[in-house]
Amino acid sequence: GSEVTQIPTILWELKDRDALMNCSHTKGSGYNQMYWYRQLPGEGMKQVVYTSSYSRPDYGDFSEDKYPIVKAVAESGSFTVKKLEAGDSGMYFCAVSQHSDTDNKYSCTKNPVFQQDVI
Template sequence: VHISLLCYCLTALCLVEGSEVTQIPTILWKLKESDALMNCSHSKDSSYFQMYWYRQLPGEGMKQVVFIIPSSQPDYSGGFSKDKFSASKAVAESGAFTVKKLETGDSGMYFCAVSQHSDTDNKYSCTKTPVFQQDVI
């Protein structure tokens, strides 16, 4: 019997200008068709309330999936939707991102960034999330 798994391996910590940005859990194993939840938080002050989530598929550039601010609806970028991804953010210092119903095409790197402003010059990259499919006998 073959069981298909998608592996989400997360680097635990990024340091940006002396501030910590973390993503947990550090390793998350999920069965194909299940959901994968990623959390991102930072120790910048509450003026860094904007959060961005990105995906980079193998051989492609990084693409913004969603933008969110506290207590608001997520704003999805071109081609991405709430049917496949969800994002939530109740407070300035943290947020969550979910890839729903994992499949092989979800393999790639996932990134979180926070910002004070909506311009791209002031974003602080967080941990990346390598994703790959593995067959287990």
């Protein structure tokens, strides 16, 4: 069936290296919105970046230099954590959704579909 796939599912990487995660789905080109979330130990999940295949990414309180993304097509995208530090260890989630009836990217009318990575 239709699903979201995040590769790798578990990622171990050395300090100062980069961690690359890929997200893809088989839900169709209407699911062109992609969200990346981070959950550090003992904390709640926080949205790092929102993007779509037709708009610039919105990082909110996070840095594009630390978390660059690539999203050229609706069905896939990638997310990188640059220059890993001990504080980056946690769970990273990819979610996709269909276009919303609102211009507010933080308020989708469709429930996002999640997958996760642990680094």
